[in-house]
Amino acid sequence: MQTSQILQTRADRADRAGRTDGGNARTAQTVRKGGPMADQRPAVLRDGTRPAPAGIAGPGARPPTTDPGELAATARRIRRHAVEMVAIAGMGYLGQATTSAEVFAVLYRAVLRHGVDRLVLSPGHYVITHYAAAVEAGLLDERALATYGVDGSWLESISTERTPLVSATCGALGQGLSVGAGLALADALADAERRTFVFGSDGEMEEGQTWEAAMFAAHHRLGRLTALFDCNGSQVDGPVATVTTIEPVADKWRSFGWTVHEVDGHDVGAVLAALHPPPGDGRPSVVLARTRMLHGLGSLGDGRDAHFVTLGPGDVERALEDTEPVGPR
Amino acid sequence: MQTSQILQTRADRADRAGRTDGGNARTAQTVRKGGPMADQRPAVLRDGTRPAPAGIAGPGARPPTTDPGELAATARRIRRHAVEMVAIAGMGYLGQATTSAEVFAVLYRAVLRHGVDRLVLSPGHYVITHYAAAVEAGLLDERALATYGVDGSWLESISTERTPLVSATCGALGQGLSVGAGLALADALADAERRTFVFGSDGEMEEGQTWEAAMFAAHHRLGRLTALFDCNGSQVDGPVATVTTIEPVADKWRSFGWTVHEVDGHDVGAVLAALHPPPGDGRPSVVLARTRMLHGLGSLGDGRDAHFVTLGPGDVERALEDTEPVGPR
Amino acid sequence: MTARDGAAPPAHGVSALHPVAAADLLPFPWATTTKPYGTALVELARARPDVIALGADLTRQTETDLVRDELPRQFVNVGMAEQNLMGVASGLARAGRCVFVHTFGVFATRRPFEQVAMQIAYPRLDVKIVGFMPGLSSPGGPSHQAVDDVALMRALPNMTVVDVADATEVRQAVALLAEREGPCYLRLKRGEVPVLFGAAHRLAVPAAQWLFEGGEVTVLASGMLVATAVRAAQVLSDAGLPVSVLNVPTLEPIDRDAVLAAARRSAAVVTAENHAVAGGLGTAVAEVLAEAGAGTPLRRVGIRDGYAQASSAPWLFRRHGLDVNAVVAAAWSAAGRRGDPPTAADVPVETGRYAPV
Amino acid sequence: MTARDGAAPPAHGVSALHPVAAADLLPFPWATTTKPYGTALVELARARPDVIALGADLTRQTETDLVRDELPRQFVNVGMAEQNLMGVASGLARAGRCVFVHTFGVFATRRPFEQVAMQIAYPRLDVKIVGFMPGLSSPGGPSHQAVDDVALMRALPNMTVVDVADATEVRQAVALLAEREGPCYLRLKRGEVPVLFGAAHRLAVPAAQWLFEGGEVTVLASGMLVATAVRAAQVLSDAGLPVSVLNVPTLEPIDRDAVLAAARRSAAVVTAENHAVAGGLGTAVAEVLAEAGAGTPLRRVGIRDGYAQASSAPWLFRRHGLDVNAVVAAAWSAAGRRGDPPTAADVPVETGRYAPV
Numbered sequence A, B: 001m002q003t004s005q006i007l008q009t010r011a012d013r014a015d016r017a018g019r020t021d022g023g024n025a026r027t028a029q030t031v032r033k034g035g036p037m038a039d040q041r042p043a044v045l046r047d048g049t050r051p052a053p054a055g056i057a058g059p060g061a062r063p064p065t066t067d068p069g070e071l072a073a074t075a076r077r078i079r080r081h082a083v084e085m086v087a088i089a090g091m092g093y094l095g096q097a098t099t100s101a102e103v104f105a106v107l108y109r110a111v112l113r114h115g116v117d118r119l120v121l122s123p124g125h126y127v128i129t130h131y132a133a134a135v136e137a138g139l140l141d142e143r144a145l146a147t148y149g150v151d152g153s154w155l156e157s158i159s160t161e162r163t164p165l166v167s168a169t170c171g172a173l174g175q176g177l178s179v180g181a182g183l184a185l186a187d188a189l190a191d192a193e194r195r196t197f198v199f200g201s202d203g204e205m206e207e208g209q210t211w212e213a214a215m216f217a218a219h220h221r222l223g224r225l226t227a228l229f230d231c232n233g234s235q236v237d238g239p240v241a242t243v244t245t246i247e248p249v250a251d252k253w254r255s256f257g258w259t260v261h262e263v264d265g266h267d268v269g270a271v272l273a274a275l276h277p278p279p280g281d282g283r284p285s286v287v288l289a290r291t292r293m294l295h296g297l298g299s300l301g302d303g304r305d306a307h308f309v310t311l312g313p314g315d316v317e318r319a320l321e322d323t324e325p326v327g328p329r
Numbered sequence C, D: 001m002t003a004r005d006g007a008a009p010p011a012h013g014v015s016a017l018h019p020v021a022a023a024d025l026l027p028f029p030w031a032t033t034t035k036p037y038g039t040a041l042v043e044l045a046r047a048r049p050d051v052i053a054l055g056a057d058l059t060r061q062t063e064t065d066l067v068r069d070e071l072p073r074q075f076v077n078v079g080m081a082e083q084n085l086m087g088v089a090s091g092l093a094r095a096g097r098c099v100f101v102h103t104f105g106v107f108a109t110r111r112p113f114e115q116v117a118m119q120i121a122y123p124r125l126d127v128k129i130v131g132f133m134p135g136l137s138s139p140g141g142p143s144h145q146a147v148d149d150v151a152l153m154r155a156l157p158n159m160t161v162v163d164v165a166d167a168t169e170v171r172q173a174v175a176l177l178a179e180r181e182g183p184c185y186l187r188l189k190r191g192e193v194p195v196l197f198g199a200a201h202r203l204a205v206p207a208a209q210w211l212f213e214g215g216e217v218t219v220l221a222s223g224m225l226v227a228t229a230v231r232a233a234q235v236l237s238d239a240g241l242p243v244s245v246l247n248v249p250t251l252e253p254i255d256r257d258a259v260l261a262a263a264r265r266s267a268a269v270v271t272a273e274n275h276a277v278a279g280g281l282g283t284a285v286a287e288v289l290a291e292a293g294a295g296t297p298l299r300r301v302g303i304r305d306g307y308a309q310a311s312s313a314p315w316l317f318r319r320h321g322l323d324v325n326a327v328v329a330a331a332w333s334a335a336g337r338r339g340d341p342p343t344a345a346d347v348p349v350e351t352g353r354y355a356p357v
C-alpha cells in the first residue's frame, strides 16, 4: 500500500468515527449514552477542517480576488458583521475583529485555497473574525452570525473542536504555531505543495511555546509555513508594552531563523505582498501585522477596554454607520 | 512591623518547619509517620541555600581569589574530583564537569559571595561540578565526594531539594531561569544589593520557559541577574546543531533585551571579566560560555557519548593523569 | 421555606430539614457580592508586607486590580507566561515572601503543571495559587473550563486544595491559607459571589462542616455546588426524603472522619462538585470509603461528558447535570426511592441575588 | 515452585496457587530482554507508512534509535521542547498520521499537560504517547520519576492509559494501540524488560486478566508490580494464605467487571502499582468499589511518601514499599491474619534474569 493510500484510508476512518468529537469516550460507567455530546460529531474533511453543519453552510466558495478595493471592502464588511455579532450580547471581542479584518480579508479572499491550504487559528477568541470572513468567502451562511455566542450555537465566542471551517483551534493561547508546524511537517514529508498558515496574536509571543515552535519550524526548514501575528499592541491588562516588553519583535523572529515581513496590517496590498509564496530558501516566514485597536470604527473613540469591548448606548448605531457599505458588492 | 522584620520572621518560621523537606504532608491516611522521608529535613539558610549536613560540611569558606593561575588549577582539580566521582559507577556526567569546570571555578572561588549571593543550578545533572567546586571553596568535605550517586547519599547524581549548598535545583530542564528571576525580583523589591546567578545548559534554550523568563527579567530590569550558559554544543542525542538549531544564540538573547557576553568558557580570565558586576542600565546579562566536551581530559579522546560518559578499562587512570595536580595548592 | 427558620411545613408532611445552627446558613434566595477575594487580599497585604500578589494578564478578572491600585509595590504582572509565573513565584517564596498567584484555574494548573510540581509543591513553598472560573462556570469553552484542576492539584503531595462555597468563606480562606504553611490551591468563582453564610460562620481547613443533619442520604458538596446541594436538600425534604448536607471545602487533605461519619449515618452518599467526577471530591470520597470497606453506595454528581462547549454557565450546568435537579435525582435514586424524583421549582431571582440553577 | 507447574508442595500444606492456564505465565526467575518496544515499533512502522515516531532528545533511551536508523523518514526528533512536541504530534495526527510520541513519562505528562489535553485528548487524535521510566524505576530523583503520570493521563477524557507487565505485553501493546482509535498513554519500563508471559499470552485492552484464581484475597496489579504481585502470591500461598492475582494493564478505562468480580470473590482486595496511590490503579479501583457500594476493604500498595530521592530502583522500591514484602504485608493484614507476615526470601538472580525486589 502506498503512503498516500494509507493516509487516505485513515482519514476516511477518522471521518466515519467522527474522531474530532469533543465528547468523552470514557469507561462505560461514566458515559451517558446519547448525552449532551451526541450532537457534537462533526466529520473532518481531508484538509483537516470541519465543514459547516447543514443549515449554516454558505452558498459555496466565491472566486478569489486580489483586487485591493474589493479586499478593503471585504474588511469593512467583516467589521460590520463583527459589530452585529457583538451587539447580540452588547460586549465581546470587537477589538480583535477591527485589528484583524484586513488580514482575514486577504487570507480568506485572496490567499487561502479553501479545502487545500491549512489554517490554524491560534487565539481562539479571534474566531469572531473567522466567522465574518467565512461568510465573505461564501463558506458560511450570513444568517448564522446571528447565533454568535448564543447558548448551544455552533458559533461559539471562543473556538472549540466544534467550530466550523477551521482545523485546529486553540483558546489556550500559544499552542497554535506548534500544531501548524506539525501540519506543515506532514505536508513536507508527503511532498505536498499545500501551505499552512497560523494566525496568532501578539500576546502569544509571551508564551514560551511560541518560541519552541519557532525554533522547530526553522530547524526543519518548513518553508511552506507562514505565521501571521496581529500586533495590535493589546492584551487583557492593557497595552502589551506595559505588561511585557516583547519588542523588538522582528529581531526575535529573525534570530529564530525566520523570514520577517513587517507590514501595516490595515494595508491590504502590503499584507497580500507579504503573503506571497515564501522564498525557496526553506525558512518559514512571519508576517508581523502592525494594527490599531478599533481601526475602522473611529466613532467608538479610544480609552475603552480594547480586549473585551463593552458597547454603550448608541455605540452599535455609530459603529454600523462607520461600516456602511461604500460600493456595490 | 518593617518588611525586613517580617521577612526575617517568616524565614525563621520556614527554618523551624523545615519547609523545603521533600516529604509528603498529605492526609493522615497517606502519611507514614517517621517513614522514609523523616531524615529529609534540611533547614534552609537565609540566602535560600541548604547547608551541608553535619559530617559532610567543609572546613569553611576559603578566601576568594581572582588569580588566573589559581582559578585554572581549581578547574583542573574540579575535573579530577569529577573523574573520581564518575569512577564510582564507571559512568556518569563527566562531560558536563569538563565543560563547566572553569565557570564553576570562577563562580565559586572568585565571584559568588557564599551565603550572600544566590545561585540557581538549572540543569540538575550538572550538580557533579557543584559538588567538586563546593569542595574547592571549602564548603563541602572532600571525603563526601566518595558517596556521589551512592544509594541514599546526600550527593545525588541529579540535584534534588536535599542537595546541600544550593537554593533551587532543577532536574526538569528549563525551569531555573524563572526561579532566578523570582529571587532577583525579591531582592530588587527589597533594594538588596545581592546578585543572583543562574547556571544553565545550552539544551535548555530549547525549552520555551527559558524565553519566557528572559522576557520577564528584561522587562522588569533585573540588572543584578546574571545567567551563565554552558554552550557545550551537546545534548542527549548528540551535537545540539543536529537536533535543533539554537544559533545564533547571542542574537536571541540580545533581541530579548539582555546584555550578552560571549566568551571562551575555558578561559578563566574571560569568564571572570564577563561576570564583573553588570552595567547599570538595568539589563540582565548573560554569559555564553563556549566550551568543548571532555576539554582537559585529552586522553579520553572523542567519539564517545558526551552526555553520559561510560569509562572503559584504563580510562580512569588516563583521566587522572590528565588532571594530575600541577603545582602547590 | 428557608434553612434558617427551618420551620416551614414540609410539603408532604413527612420530614423536615435539620439545619445545623453553627453553620449560620442564610435564607434563600441569597444575596451576592463582588470582589470578596480582592478585598480580603488587600486587607491581608496591608497587614503583611511580605505578601505579594502575582498576575498573568488577568488582573481585573482575578480581583487583583485592588492590590495593584492600592499596594502597587506588592503586585507584579508576569504577563501571559504561566510557566514562568510559577517559577517566579517560587523564587519569591524562597526569598521569604508569601506569594499569591492569580490566573484562571485552567491556566494555573494545566499549562504550568510541572513548574507547580517541581518548584512549588515539592519544595513546599509558601505559594498560594488562586484559580478563578472553576469548572463549567466559564463560558469560554474547554480551553477555559477548569474541570480537572482539582484532580491535578490533588495529584501533588504537599498541596492543600480548597474550593469554597460563598463570599464569607472566600474572605476567611484568604487569612486561613496565608497562615497555613506551604502550597495551597484555592478555587474561586469569578464575578458575582453568593453570600450563603452569615457572620457567625467559621471556615476551617481541612475540616468539613455539616449544614443539615439527620438525613437518610448525605450530600457532600464543595464549591459552587454547596448552594445547589442546599437547594436540593430542601426539594428532597419537601418530597419526603430527609437529606443531610456536608460542606467539604477542603478536597486535599479530605476530612476522612467526616466522610466516614456520613457513610455510617446514611443509606447512601452523594457527592456534588463543579468538576469532572474523576479526581475531585467524588474520587476523594471514594478513596476513603473503599479503604474503609464501607458498603455505603456512592453516587457522584459532576462532569461526565468530557469536554463541554462555550456557552453560559446556567446552560452548561443544566446540560451537564450540575443543577439542583441532578443532585435531587442522584439522591433520590441512591436512597432507592421509586418513581420520578421531585423537581425543583424554577426560582426567578432579582439581580444581586443568587439561586443555583 | 513456579506458577507454571503450580504443583510444588505449599510450605504449610494449606493452600496452593491456582494459576490460570490461559495467562501463560512463565516460571520464575524470569528472563529479560531489551528493546522490545523499539523492535515492535519498527515492525509496525514498516507495515504502516502512516506511522511516525517523534522523539524529544531521548532517542536511544526510548528505544526509537531503531526507527531512526532503519526508517529515518518515519522519525523526527523534536528536541527538548515537550510542549511543542505535543503540538507537532497533534498537527501530524490531524494530517492523517498515526503518531507515536516518546520521552520519559515524567516529561510526557507534566510539562506538556495542557498541550496533551487541548491538542490531543480533546480532539481525540491518533496520538500514542509513550512514557518511559515509570514511577521509582528512575534513579534521577523527583524531577525524573513519573509517580503521577497515570493520575494526570487518567484525568483526561478520551485517553486510554496502559501500563504493561512484561516484554510480551509491550510487543502486543504496540499493535493493539495502533489499532485503537484515539489517544493513548503507554507506560514502559526502560532498559531490561522481564519476560513474564509465554507465546500463548494475549494482551487485551481494556480487559484485565486473572493470573491466579481462587484466593482469599485478590491482588490487582499493573505494570512493574505484576511481577511483584506474582512473587507475593507465591510467598503468601506458601504461608497458607491463598491469593488471586489480577493483571490490570489498562488503568483507563478500568475493567469494572473484573474489579467487581475481584471484590465479590475476595475478603479483601489489594492494589499494587509503581505510582502514587492517589490517581492510579488504587484510585480507579476505589472508584469502582465505592460506586458499587462494595464493602470489600481495599489496601493500596503504591507510593505514599511524596517525593523520593535519586537512588537506584531496588533501593527506592524497598524504601517506598513497592517490594514483594510490601505486597505480602498488605495482603496479610487485609486478610485479617495476625502475627508477622511471611517474608520473601532474597532470590539472587544472574544478569539477564529478573526478580522483583
Ligand SMILES: Cc1ncc(C[n+]2csc(CCOP(=O)(O)OP(=O)(O)O)c2C)c(N)n1
Pocket: A096, A123, A125, A171, A172, A173, A174, A201, A202, A203, A204, A232, A233, A234, A235, A236, A306, A307, C056, C057, C058, C080, C107, C111
Ligand atoms: C494560556 C493562556 N493564558 C491566558 C489566557 C487568557 N487570555 C485570553 S486572551 C489574553 C490576552 C492575550 O493577548 P492577545 O491575544 O494579544 O490579546 P488581544 O490582542 O486579543 O487583546 C489572555 C491573557 C489564555 N487564553 N490562554
Ligand SMILES: Cc1ncc(C[n+]2csc(CCOP(=O)(O)OP(=O)(O)O)c2C)c(N)n1
Pocket: B096, B123, B125, B171, B172, B173, B174, B201, B202, B203, B204, B232, B233, B234, B235, B236, B306, B307, D056, D057, D058, D080, D107, D111
Ligand atoms: C524538561 C526535560 N526534558 C528532558 C529532560 C531529559 N534530559 C536530561 S539532560 C538533556 C539534554 C539537554 O541538553 P544539555 O543540558 O545541554 O545537555 P548536556 O550538555 O549535559 O549534554 C535531556 C533532554 C529533562 N531533564 N528535562
Ligand SMILES: [Mg+2]
Pocket: A201, A202, A203, A230, A231, A232, A233, A234, A235
Ligand atoms: Mg494583542
Ligand SMILES: [Mg+2]
Pocket: B201, B202, B203, B230, B231, B232, B233, B234, B235
Ligand atoms: Mg549541552
